[in-house]
Amino acid sequence: xxxxxxxKAEQTRKAITNQQLRQIKSMxxxxxxxxxxxxxxxxxxxxxxxxxxxxxxNEYQKQxxxxxxxxxxxxxxxxxxxxxxxxxxxxxxxxxxxKELGFxxxxxKYSNIPTDVVETIISGQLYxxxxxxxxxxxxxxxxxxxxxQNIVARGIAANKGVYEVAKDLEAYVNPExxxxxxxxxxxxxxxxxxxxxxxxxxxxxxxxxxxxxxxxSTAKDPWVEAYQWNTGHNNRVCPLCIEREENDSxxxxxxxxxxxxxxLDHPNGQCFLTIVQTKSTNDVVNDLANWYNxxxxxxxxxxxDQFAYSLGYTPEMLKKTxxxxxxxxxxxxxxxxxxxxxxxxxxxxKELEMDQASVDNYMxxxxxTSREFQNAFVDAMKKKVKNWDFDDEGSYYLSSKQEIxxxxxxxxxxxxxxxxxxKQTLFHEIGHAIDDLRKGTNSKWTNKKEFVDAxxxxxxxxxxxxxxxxxxxxxxxxxxVNDNSSKGVQDAIxxxxxxxxxxxxxxxxxxxxxxxxxxxxxxxxxxxxxxxELFANMCGAQADKGAIKYIEKYxxxxxxxxxxxINEIGK
Numbered sequence: 001x002x003x004x005x006x007x008k009a010e011q012t013r014k015a016i017t018n019q020q021l022r023q024i025k026s027m028x029x030x031x032x033x034x035x036x037x038x039x040x041x042x043x044x045x046x047x048x049x050x051x052x053x054x055x056x057x058n059e060y061q062k063q064x065x066x067x068x069x070x071x072x073x074x075x076x077x078x079x080x081x082x083x084x085x086x087x088x089x090x091x092x093x094x095x096x097x098x099k100e101l102g103f104x105x106x107x108x109k110y111s112n113i114p115t116d117v118v119e120t121i122i123s124g125q126l127y128x129x130x131x132x133x134x135x136x137x138x139x140x141x142x143x144x145x146x147x148x149q150n151i152v153a154r155g156i157a158a159n160k161g162v163y164e165v166a167k168d169l170e171a172y173v174n175p176e177x178x179x180x181x182x183x184x185x186x187x188x189x190x191x192x193x194x195x196x197x198x199x200x201x202x203x204x205x206x207x208x209x210x211x212x213x214x215x216x217s218t219a220k221d222p223w224v225e226a227y228q229w230n231t232g233h234n235n236r237v238c239p240l241c242i243e244r245e246e247n248d249s250x251x252x253x254x255x256x257x258x259x260x261x262x263x264l265d266h267p268n269g270q271c272f273l274t275i276v277q278t279k280s281t282n283d284v285v286n287d288l289a290n291w292y293n294x295x296x297x298x299x300x301x302x303x304x305d306q307f308a309y310s311l312g313y314t315p316e317m318l319k320k321t322x323x324x325x326x327x328x329x330x331x332x333x334x335x336x337x338x339x340x341x342x343x344x345x346x347x348x349x350k351e352l353e354m355d356q357a358s359v360d361n362y363m364x365x366x367x368x369t370s371r372e373f374q375n376a377f378v379d380a381m382k383k384k385v386k387n388w389d390f391d392d393e394g395s396y397y398l399s400s401k402q403e404i405x406x407x408x409x410x411x412x413x414x415x416x417x418x419x420x421x422x423k424q425t426l427f428h429e430i431g432h433a434i435d436d437l438r439k440g441t442n443s444k445w446t447n448k449k450e451f452v453d454a455x456x457x458x459x460x461x462x463x464x465x466x467x468x469x470x471x472x473x474x475x476x477x478x479x480x481v482n483d484n485s486s487k488g489v490q491d492a493i494x495x496x497x498x499x500x501x502x503x504x505x506x507x508x509x510x511x512x513x514x515x516x517x518x519x520x521x522x523x524x525x526x527x528x529x530x531x532x533e534l535f536a537n538m539c540g541a542q543a544d545k546g547a548i549k550y551i552e553k554y555x556x557x558x559x560x561x562x563x564x565x566i567n568e569i570g571k
Contacts, residue, residue, distance in 0.1 A: 003228050003560050004097075004275040004567070006214065012089035016082045017206045023078060024195050024202065025175045027071045032174035035064055039166040046161060053162045057152045060166055064173065065145045072144075075198050076137045079205050080118060086206050087114035087213035094217040100281075101223070102288045102322050110217065110311060117212045121205065126212060126264070133205070140197045147172060147190040154187055204267045211265055214273050219259060220310035222303035223284050226276040227262050228560070229255040241271050246461075252276075254556050274560075280370045292322055341374045342367055348381040349426075351388050362543075365423060369542045372570030379569065380433035395425050397432035397536075404429045424487070424540035424547060431539025435532060437569055445565045446531040454557035455531050459496050459503055462554060467505040477510045480554075485546030487514030488537030489554050492530065494518075500526030538562045 039060060048056075091113050120126050122133035151172060155165030168187070171177040175195045183192065191197070218224045229244045231237045244263060245255040252258070256276055265271050279287070290296025291304045308318035342363045349359050366374060384402050391405035398405065406429070438445045445451070465473045477493075480486045494515030496503040499522050521529045538559060541547035551559050 003563055004277055005564065006090060006093040009089040009093045009210065010272050013086045013206050013210045016085055017203055020078055020082050020202045021199050024075060024198050027074065028173055028175045028195050031064070031067050031071065032170055032177070035173065036170050039163065039170065042163040042166050045163065048162065050156070054156055056162050057156065057165055061148045061152045061169065064169060065148050068144050068173065069141050072137050072141045072198070076133060079133065079202060080122065082202070083118045083121065083205050083209035084114045086209045087117040090210060090213035091217050094221070101284055103318070104321055113213055113216050117209055117216065120212065121208055126208065136201060143191070144194065147187070150190060151187050158186070200268050203270065207265045207269050211273060215262060218275060220307045222300060222307050223277050223279055224275050225278060226252055226256050226258050228274040228276050229257060229262070230272050230274055232270050240266060241269065282371065288322070292319055341378050344378045345381065348385065362423065362426065365543050372567045373542055375570030376434045376437070376566055377430060380430055380437055384433040384436045385430070395429055397429045399432070399436050404433070423543040427543045428536045428540030431536035432532070434539060434569065435535050444532060445569070446535045447528060448565070451535070451558065451561040451565065452527055452531045454561040455534055455555065456527070457557050458555040459492070459501070463496065463503040463505045466509045474509045477506070480550060481510060481512055483546065484514070485544050486550040488534070488541055488547055489550045490514040491516060491537055492534050492555065495521045495526065495530035495533065498522050498526045501530060534558060535562060
């Protein structure tokens with residue numbers, strides 16, 4: 001399963017959101033600065049009548065309210081523009097994806113999506129309510145006016161001086177001003193932070209524009225099967241979003257929603273979606289080639305036809321956009337590319353001095369993996385495996401020497417056993433080399449916080465289930481360890497009770513057979529060691545479909561991050 005991310009669109013959404021938040025703060029700050037200069041002459045007006053004081057304050061309050069009204073109108077305009085840019089960024093990603101699948105020059109109904117998204121949201125149609133962006137902005141403006149009037153009225157009632165009340169108005173409109181502990185007492189119900197509502201509105205609108213454009217642009221894509229809900233994985237994630245990411249409401253896996261069933265992110269939300277696709281690039285190209293030639297799966301061909309109509313084309317018109325690059329040639333190019341990668345890989349594998357049948361078997365296994373994994377596999381062997389050496393003590397990867405040590409038994413035992421799990425060893429050790437491909441000082445991909453956090457999340461779920469005595473779950477674990485294809489999961493379980501992780505509730509319930517020693521995991525940083533081994537085990541699992549089944553079941557979050565890494569390396 002591939003979780004494909006619109007990473008550039010996400011970055012655009014964040015950049016636009018942050019830019020608008022800064023602009024909002026700057027606009028309010030500018031008004032506060034101007035107002036501060038305007039009221040300086042009031043500091044000398046200490047002995048004036050209450051009538052004159054009231055006139056002064058009402059005049060300044062009205063001027064201030066007018067300026068704030070102009071700011072809110074600018075904010076409304078900026079929000080509309082930002083939403084359109086966000087939707088356009090999502091659309092650009094989907095068009096890029098469509099081109100990579102074989103479609104070129106497609107625009108059609110896609111071009112209407114950004115405008116339609118903005119209109120759907122600002123009119124309230126998305127929420128099926130009377131809400132609108134204008135009413136929300138007007139409501140914010142009305143509240144600010146009421147607050148300003150309230151500050152003046154309460155200041156006069158408390159017999160505050162004209163300058164003192166004017167300074168309170170300045171503090172109200174200054175987003176950087178620290179309100180004293182008396183503020184809530186003196187001016188109950190007023191905004192403590194003037195830009196909060198506008199900032200909240202910006203975050204919400206950009207998030208909803210992103211999500212609506214994401215779903216609209218991919219709704220008819222026949223290779224998009226569902227959507228994965230993803231939180232920001234920080235300490236501000238709310239319980240609702242965590243629940244959406246973890247619950248398996250539709251039997252598709254944690255956080256996976258069918259098309260049309262994705263919940264709308266809540267106000268101020270910052271979660272994002274990824275595409276769930278089970279087919280590899282090769283599979284997609286084959287589907288496209290079959291459709292083009294009128295053969296193959298009728299259901300898939302019908303889905304591609306519907307995809308054409310959604311773009312504003314007939315299937316025949318869409319085929320013309322495909323013909324420009326040629327489906328057959330596209331399929332052939334991918335096959336040729338894959339063949340070249342397999343040829344490159346076999347050159348390295350032959351250094352193991354295996355017979356040709358063994359080499360061919362490994363290469364056929366590699367052919368069954370994704371294009372991105374093949375790229376990562378070959379890249380690692382080219383850059384991070386300088387030597388192979390025999391060691392009868394076992395198989396392992398030495399990062400410092402860029403060397404793989406191996407035993408003939410560990411590499412070739414599958415020939416005699418007929419078990420696919422035996423083939424995992426070679427893929428596992430090369431997995432460590434793949435992990436080593438990351439550039440920079442923090443040199444391993446598994447040092448990424450996202451991967452470590454995802455692993456710990458999966459471990460905690462397993463630990464809690466065993467702690468709570470969920471007998472069916474425990475029995476499943478006990479059954480699992482008797483299948484050698486589960487050795488990657490078993491190894492991860494063995495790391496859980498080690499110092500630095502300290503999850504001790506699985507061990508009393510389940511005895512694992514495949515594992516590294518406790519000393520191994522505790523030699524440096526247990527979390528990083530466990531992450532490194534889990535990543536290598538996930539690479540090893542690519543040689544054994546049975547292993548993938550167990551990884552997906554017990555480490556779904558870490559496996560999602562694994563593919564994010566592989567896709568980034570091998571794109």
